Amino acid sequence: MNFDREMESRVKETEAILKAYLPDESGWARTVMEAMNYSVNAGGKRLRPILMAETYRLFGGTDKIIEPFMAAIEMIHTYSLVHDDLPAMDNDEYRRGRKTTWVVYGDAMAVLAGDGLLNYAFETALKSFGMPGSDADKKAAALSILAEKAGIHGMIGGQTADIEAENLGDQVTQEHLLFIHEHKTAALIQAAMMAGAVLAGAEDAQVRLVEKAACEIGVAFQIQDDILDVTSSLETLGKPVGSDAKNQKTTYVTLRGVEAASQEQREMSDHAVKLLESLNQEGFQNEFLIELIRSLITRIK
Amino acid sequence: MNFDREMESRVKETEAILKAYLPDESGWARTVMEAMNYSVNAGGKRLRPILMAETYRLFGGTDKIIEPFMAAIEMIHTYSLVHDDLPAMDNDEYRRGRKTTWVVYGDAMAVLAGDGLLNYAFETALKSFGMPGSDADKKAAALSILAEKAGIHGMIGGQTADIEAENLGDQVTQEHLLFIHEHKTAALIQAAMMAGAVLAGAEDAQVRLVEKAACEIGVAFQIQDDILDVTSSLETLGKPVGSDAKNQKTTYVTLRGVEAASQEQREMSDHAVKLLESLNQEGFQNEFLIELIRSLITRIK
Numbered sequence: 001m002n003f004d005r006e007m008e009s010r011v012k013e014t015e016a017i018l019k020a021y022l023p024d025e026s027g028w029a030r031t032v033m034e035a036m037n038y039s040v041n042a043g044g045k046r047l048r049p050i051l052m053a054e055t056y057r058l059f060g061g062t063d064k065i066i067e068p069f070m071a072a073i074e075m076i077h078t079y080s081l082v083h084d085d086l087p088a089m090d091n092d093e094y095r096r097g098r099k100t101t102w103v104v105y106g107d108a109m110a111v112l113a114g115d116g117l118l119n120y121a122f123e124t125a126l127k128s129f130g131m132p133g134s135d136a137d138k139k140a141a142a143l144s145i146l147a148e149k150a151g152i153h154g155m156i157g158g159q160t161a162d163i164e165a166e167n168l169g170d171q172v173t174q175e176h177l178l179f180i181h182e183h184k185t186a187a188l189i190q191a192a193m194m195a196g197a198v199l200a201g202a203e204d205a206q207v208r209l210v211e212k213a214a215c216e217i218g219v220a221f222q223i224q225d226d227i228l229d230v231t232s233s234l235e236t237l238g239k240p241v242g243s244d245a246k247n248q249k250t251t252y253v254t255l256r257g258v259e260a261a262s263q264e265q266r267e268m269s270d271h272a273v274k275l276l277e278s279l280n281q282e283g284f285q286n287e288f289l290i291e292l293i294r295s296l297i298t299r300i301k
Numbered sequence: 302m303n304f305d306r307e308m309e310s311r312v313k314e315t316e317a318i319l320k321a322y323l324p325d326e327s328g329w330a331r332t333v334m335e336a337m338n339y340s341v342n343a344g345g346k347r348l349r350p351i352l353m354a355e356t357y358r359l360f361g362g363t364d365k366i367i368e369p370f371m372a373a374i375e376m377i378h379t380y381s382l383v384h385d386d387l388p389a390m391d392n393d394e395y396r397r398g399r400k401t402t403w404v405v406y407g408d409a410m411a412v413l414a415g416d417g418l419l420n421y422a423f424e425t426a427l428k429s430f431g432m433p434g435s436d437a438d439k440k441a442a443a444l445s446i447l448a449e450k451a452g453i454h455g456m457i458g459g460q461t462a463d464i465e466a467e468n469l470g471d472q473v474t475q476e477h478l479l480f481i482h483e484h485k486t487a488a489l490i491q492a493a494m495m496a497g498a499v500l501a502g503a504e505d506a507q508v509r510l511v512e513k514a515a516c517e518i519g520v521a522f523q524i525q526d527d528i529l530d531v532t533s534s535l536e537t538l539g540k541p542v543g544s545d546a547k548n549q550k551t552t553y554v555t556l557r558g559v560e561a562a563s564q565e566q567r568e569m570s571d572h573a574v575k576l577l578e579s580l581n582q583e584g585f586q587n588e589f590l591i592e593l594i595r596s597l598i599t600r601i602k
Contacts, residue, residue, distance in 0.1 A: 023453060027458070028458070028461070028462040028465070028477065028480045028481075029453055029454075029457070029458030029459070029461040029462055029484070030461075031461055031464075031465060032453055032457060032458065032460075032461040033453055036453070079416075083412055083413075083416060086389065086412060087389070088387065088388070088389060088408035088409050088411075088412055089409050089412060107389035108389050108390050108464050109461070109464065110389075111384050111387060111389055111390060111412070112384075112457055112460055112461055112464070114416070115380075115384060115415070115416075115419065115457055116452060116453045116457045118416060118419055118420060119419060119448060119451055119452040119453070119457060120452055120453060122423050122444075122448045123445070123448040123449055123452055126441065126444055126445045126448055129438070129441040129442075129445070136437035136438065136441065137430070137437065139441075140427065140430040140437065140440075140441070141430075143423075143427055144424070144427045144430070147420060147423045147424040147427055148424055150420055151417060151420040151421055151424055152324060152330055152333055152334055152337070152417045152420070152421060153330075156330070156333060156413055156416055156417045156420060157328070157329070157330030157333070158330070159413055160329070160330040160332055160333040160410070160413055161329040161330055163332075163409050163410065163413070164329070164332060176329065179329045180329075183329075183330070
């Protein structure tokens with residue numbers, strides 16, 4: 001398997017699915033639709049929908065029912081970035097080399113574009129009820145997972161704890177930081193993979209296993225972000241490095257040092273892979289998914 | 302029927318339902334939960350959940366399945382106020398005589414509290430799937446109505462057009478203004494009444510009739526707001542009057558004058574009542590609902 005080529009084709013497929021589900025830009029409310037599409041079309045790894053589709057495949061899923069859910073999770077991820085970038089939050093002017101949504105459309109429209117994306121994510125996932133490929137209870141279960149992991153007991157909870165951490169400075173504990181990573185970053189990875197599993201008909205114990213693995217994948221992914229902020233360059237990363245140090249932000253790296261942080265994220269990633277490979281004996285296998293997970297902690301951007 | 306006493310008891314019932322569905326305040330993300338509950342507990346007419354419950358009753362609904370949906374629509378309404386009040390939007394410091402969410406918790410937390418409420422609205426409505434009283438397809442249909450009417454083709458679309466109107470000053474046309482009212486205000490009234498109808502098992506034609514009536518109710522309600530801004534006082538209204546004139550905002554009243562605006566809203570309200578009363582011959586009747594609708598355009602706050 002040529003991983004890079006496979007990945008490229010997965011990204012292309014995902015972009016096409018996203019495009020099909022993004023709103024038309026028309027009417028009196030055209031501007032918010034433009035701002036939403038601008039935000040989603042800014043690019044990115046499309047990691048969450050790809051992890052969702054690959055977990056769906058792992059458990060034997062083959063239907064188009066996964067597509068509205070793929071679009072929905074990328075909309076949720078994007079809305080969180082749009083709101084995070086606001087002057088009221090991180091006040092970031094650039095992301096992925098492009099001006100952030102509020103810089104282009106103003107803060108009021110960026111608030112609405114974020115709201116619009118979150119709301120549209122649910123509208124989009126709800127379209128699955130008109131599609132074949134899974135029964136209504138499974139669709140509702142996948143929707144509930146998406147909602148719970150995106151909300152105050154998931155991603156929004158992590159963002160809240162992150163804001164609280166800023167006021168604590170170097171008083172932030174490793175326990176607090178782990179809570180942030182598990183919620184702000186890992187919860188949406190969990191939502192992606194668990195929803196994929198549920199829609200493919202995975203059993204409860206299998207969904208719990210995926211939840212555990214996805215948590216480790218998410219935290220390892222976030223630690224790699226923190227490591228790259230120390231070890232990479234603007235050219236490679238596409239955004240300023242050293243921003244955590246500049247903002248005196250406590251991260252896994254400031255708490256544990258680069259070496260120990262690298263070691264820990266490798267262990268988490270290895271353990272997540274081991275968990276998923278334990279499904280082989282039940283007949284569930286997806287080599288590309290394993291490669292993808294391994295690639296997340298060796299990535300350079 | 303003593304309408305005021307009946308209404309008071311409906312508000313109390315609704316407050317109890319809301320309370321049961323609001324999140325516990327605990328853990329690392331406690332602050333966002335506090336901010337959400339602060340926002341919802343600021344009071345208000347609870348008009349949307351009450352209209353939902355009464356439309357559900359109109360079509361013979363008697364189950365508790367309506368309750369998570371009642372909580373959900375009030376959360377959606379509240380999130381829209383929390384975000385509207387932000388410095389990036391209307392920059393309002395007071396609402397219903399209390400400090401707005403961003404004033405108490407800061408803008409970052411207010412952004413998250415709004416996001417949290419919108420997301421939690423869907424989490425809450427999704428809880429209906431574990432409850433008896435309606436089949437899965439009806440629950441999904443009610444959820445889809447809620448999502449669509451709250452989103453860019455509903456309320457968020459109206460907010461967008463409202464922001465655009467501010468830049469147009471006195472160039473705003475009556476057509477543009479009607480779009481704003483139909484979406485920013487009426488769409489959520491439609492969501493409330495349509496979801497109530499669908500969950501009670503109303504037929505498509507009946508749901509369409511309710512959609513039409515709810516649109517007129519919503520627009521008439523908004524015009525009454527505009528009228529009160531001109532004719533009421535701070536003491537009665539609980540918020541500053543004359544704010545539309547101060548902000549040089551084009552409203553139904555500035556476009557048509559108080560008298561013509563009053564006349565038009567009365568006509569809309571009467572027509573909505575007539576539509577709903579036409580259901581009597583099919584055996585559907587709810588006297589309290591009709592009284593409630595009539596009260597909305599004679600209210601003084």
